[in-house]
Amino acid sequence: MISPALIWTIAxxxxxxxxxxxxxxxxxxxxxxxxxxxxxxxxxxxVESERILQDIGLAAIRLFSVAIAIFVGxxxxxxxxxxxxxxxxxxxxxxxxxxLLGKYLGLVLTIWMQMAVMVMAFAGVSLATGAPLTPTHxxxxxxxxxxxxxxxxxxxxxxxxxxxxxxxxxxxGLWFVGHLTRDLRDLGAAxxxxxxxxxxxxxxxxxxxxxxxxxxxxxxxxxxxxASDLWLPLLxxxxxxxxxxxxxxxxxxxxxxx
Amino acid sequence: xSRESREVIRVANIVKDFRPGFGLRRKRVLHGxxxxxxxxxxxxxxxxxGAGKTTLLKVLMGLIRATAGEATILGCDVHETxxxxxxxxxxxxxxxxxxxxxxxxxxFYAKLSGLPRAQRADRVALLLGWVGLxxxxxxxxxxxxxxxxxxxxxxxxxxxxxxxxxxxxPMSGLDPIGRxxxxxxxxxxxxxxxxxxxxxxxxxxxxxxxxxxxxxxxxRITYEGAIEDFLEGDQRESDVVVAGLRxxxxxxxxxxxxxxLRGHGDRIEVRTADxxxxxxxxxxxxxxxxxxxxxxxxxxxxxIFLSAVEQDRADEKERxx
Ligand SMILES: Nc1ncnc2c1ncn2[C@@H]1O[C@H](COP(=O)(O)OP(=O)(O)O)[C@@H](O)[C@H]1O
Ligand SMILES: [Mg+2]
Numbered sequence: 001m002i003s004p005a006l007i008w009t010i011a012x013x014x015x016x017x018x019x020x021x022x023x024x025x026x027x028x029x030x031x032x033x034x035x036x037x038x039x040x041x042x043x044x045x046x047v048e049s050e051r052i053l054q055d056i057g058l059a060a061i062r063l064f065s066v067a068i069a070i071f072v073g074x075x076x077x078x079x080x081x082x083x084x085x086x087x088x089x090x091x092x093x094x095x096x097x098x099x100l101l102g103k104y105l106g107l108v109l110t111i112w113m114q115m116a117v118m119v120m121a122f123a124g125v126s127l128a129t130g131a132p133l134t135p136t137h138x139x140x141x142x143x144x145x146x147x148x149x150x151x152x153x154x155x156x157x158x159x160x161x162x163x164x165x166x167x168x169x170x171x172x173g174l175w176f177v178g179h180l181t182r183d184l185r186d187l188g189a190a191x192x193x194x195x196x197x198x199x200x201x202x203x204x205x206x207x208x209x210x211x212x213x214x215x216x217x218x219x220x221x222x223x224x225x226x227a228s229d230l231w232l233p234l235l236x237x238x239x240x241x242x243x244x245x246x247x248x249x250x251x252x253x254x255x256x257x258x
Numbered sequence: 259x260s261r262e263s264r265e266v267i268r269v270a271n272i273v274k275d276f277r278p279g280f281g282l283r284r285k286r287v288l289h290g291x292x293x294x295x296x297x298x299x300x301x302x303x304x305x306x307x308g309a310g311k312t313t314l315l316k317v318l319m320g321l322i323r324a325t326a327g328e329a330t331i332l333g334c335d336v337h338e339t340x341x342x343x344x345x346x347x348x349x350x351x352x353x354x355x356x357x358x359x360x361x362x363x364x365x366f367y368a369k370l371s372g373l374p375r376a377q378r379a380d381r382v383a384l385l386l387g388w389v390g391l392x393x394x395x396x397x398x399x400x401x402x403x404x405x406x407x408x409x410x411x412x413x414x415x416x417x418x419x420x421x422x423x424x425x426x427x428p429m430s431g432l433d434p435i436g437r438x439x440x441x442x443x444x445x446x447x448x449x450x451x452x453x454x455x456x457x458x459x460x461x462x463x464x465x466x467x468x469x470x471x472x473x474x475x476x477x478r479i480t481y482e483g484a485i486e487d488f489l490e491g492d493q494r495e496s497d498v499v500v501a502g503l504r505x506x507x508x509x510x511x512x513x514x515x516x517x518x519l520r521g522h523g524d525r526i527e528v529r530t531a532d533x534x535x536x537x538x539x540x541x542x543x544x545x546x547x548x549x550x551x552x553x554x555x556x557x558x559x560x561x562i563f564l565s566a567v568e569q570d571r572a573d574e575k576e577r578x579x
Contacts, residue, residue: 005369006370009366009369009370010370013355013358013366016357016358017355017357020357021357083353084349084351084352084353085353085354085355086321087319087321087347087349087352088347088349088352088354088367088411088414088415089367089370090319090320090321091319091320091342091345091346091347091424092342092367092370092371092418093339093340093341093342093343093370093371093372094339094342094370095339254323256321256322256323257316257321257322258276258313258316258321258322
C-alpha cells in the first residue's frame with residue numbers, strides 16, 4: 001500500500017530544502033535577469049520588438065527551468081545516499097517507493113514554483129512594455145510545466161542508479177535529443193531507405209518527444225490553441241512520467257546502500 | 259531472563275558478499291551469522307573495526323540485501339515496512355538534513371513514524387529534553403557538533419516509542435559525560451522493557467549495560483552468551499602493588515605463587531592468579547612488605563580480538579591448504 005501522507009511528508013520537506021538553498025536563488029536571479037535583458041534588447045530593435053522580448057523570455061524560462069530541473073534532479077537521490085540521510089529515513093515505516101515518489105513530487109513542485117516566479121517576471125515585463133499576453137501564453141507555460149515534470153522524472157531515473165555527473169549527462173542529452181526526434185522522424189520518412197525510416201520512427205516512439213510540449217511559436221505569434229493541444233501532451237507526458245517512475249522505483253528498490 | 263521469552267530478532271546463516279568494484283572478485287564480509295535476541299534483552303554485538311557489525315545491522319535495517327540467509331524482526335521479514343513502526347535505528351556517525359532545526363527534524367521523523375498529529379509536538383519536546391537539546395532546538399543542524407548530531411540520532415530513533423532499538427556505535431564521538439548519559443538512557447530503555455541491539459568495539463561499554471553479547475571477528479561469530487561467562491571463562495588474575503619488598507621475598511613469591519614481578523624502583527607490581535591473592539598478601543605482610551593496592555586484572559578486549567584474529571588467520575591458511 002502506498003501512503004499519500006508519507007509521500008507528502010517527503011515532498012514538502014524536499015520543497016523546504018530547496019527554499020532554504022541559496023544556490024537556487026542565484027539561478028533564479030539569472031533567469032529573471034535574462035528576461036529583463038530581453039526587454040532591453042527588444043527596445044533597441046524597431047521591428048517586432050514585443051516578439052523579440054517574448055522569444056527571449058520564453059526561451060529563458062524553458063532553458064533555466066530545465067537546467068534547474070536537471071541540476072537538482074540528478075543530485076536528488078544521490079545526495080541522500082551519499083550523505084546517508086536515507087539510513088534513518090528508510091528505517092521508518094516508509095517504503096523505498098514512497099520515498100522516491102515523495103522526492104520526485106517535491107522536486108516537481110519546487111521547479112514549478114521557480115517557474116511561477118519566472119512567469120511572473122515575464123508577465124510583468126510584458127505588461128510594462130505593452131507586449132500582448134494571450135491565453136496561448138498560459139497554454140505554453142502549462143505545457144512547459146509538463147515537460148519539466150518529464151525531465152525531472154528522467155533525472156530521477158538516472159540519479160537512482162548512477163552518479164550525478166553521468167545522470168546530468170544522460171538527462172541533458174535526452175532532453176536535447178527529445179527536441180529533435182520529431183524532426184528526425186520527418187527527415188527519416190523522406191528517406192528512400194526503409195531501415196532509416198523504421199529507425200527514426202522507432203526513436204521517435206521510444207524517446208520522449210519534447211517538441212509536443214512546445215507552444216512558444218504559437219505563443220509569440222498569438223496563434224489560438226484548441227483543447228487537444230493541451231490534453232494530448234498532458235496524457236503523453238503523464239504516461240511517460242509513470243513509466244520512468246516505475247523504472248526508477250524498481251532500480252531504487254533493489255539497491256544496496258553501502 | 260527466562261528462556262521462553264519471545265524472540266524479537268532472529269538472524270539465521272546470513273552471508274554477505276561485496277563486490278568492491280565492477281569485475282573485481284567478490285569479498286565475503288559475513289560468513290553465515292546466526293543468533294537471536296529475546297524480548298527485553300540488551301544485546302551487544304562486539305567486534306574490532308571491519309569485523310562486519312555495521313554490515314549486519316544494515317541487513318537488519320533492509321538497507322542492503324543479504325547474499326544468503328534469513329533475518330526477521332518481530333517475526334517480519336526485514337524488507338517489509340509496516341513493522342518498522344516498532345523499531346528505532348541509530349546509524350554509525352549519523353547525518354541528517356542540516357537545513358532543518360533540531361525540532362523540525364524530529365517532527366519530520368515523527369511524521370514518518372506515523373505518530374498521530376496530536377502527540378507530535380509534545381513527544382518531540384520530551385525527546386529534545388531527554389537528549390539535552392532543548393536549548394538548541396531552534397538552531398539549524400548545520401551548526402551542531404558531532405556529539406549533538408549523535409543526540410539527534412538517538413532522539414529520532416526513540417521519537418515513536420519503539421519496542422526494539424538498534425544502535426550502531428552509540429558512544430562513538432562522545433565525551434565521558436555523553437557516554438554516561440547514553441549508558442543511563444540504555445538502562446532506562448531496559449527498565450521500560452525495550453529490546454536493545456547495540457554494535458560496539460568497546461568492551462567496557464558493553465560490560466556495564468549488556469545482558470548478552472556476541473563477539474564477531476572477520477565476519478564470524480566466535481562467542482555468544484552472557485558477558486560474565488565470557489570474561490570469567492579464563493583464569494582471572496589480579497595486580498598487587500607492594501613497597502619495601504626484599505629481593506629474596508620476590509623470588510619466594512615467584513616460586514610459591516607463580517607470580518610475575520615488574521619493578522618500578524621501590525614499588526613492585528606482582529601479578530598472580532585470583533585464588534593466590536590472599537595467601538600471597540599474607541606472605542608479603544609477614545616479610546615486612548607494604549601493600550599499596552590490589553586491582554583485579556581484566557582480560558582486555560584487544561587481547562581477545564588479537565587472539566581471535568590470529569586464530570582466524572591460522573584458519574584461513576588451513577582452508578587454503
Ligand atoms: N561498500 C563496501 N564495499 C566493499 N567492502 C565493504 C563495504 N562496506 C564495508 N566493507 C567491508 O566489510 C567489512 C566489514 O565492514 P563493517 O561492517 O563496516 O565493519 P564494522 O562495522 O564491524 O567496523 C570491512 O572489511 C569493510 O572493508
Ligand atoms: Mg561499524
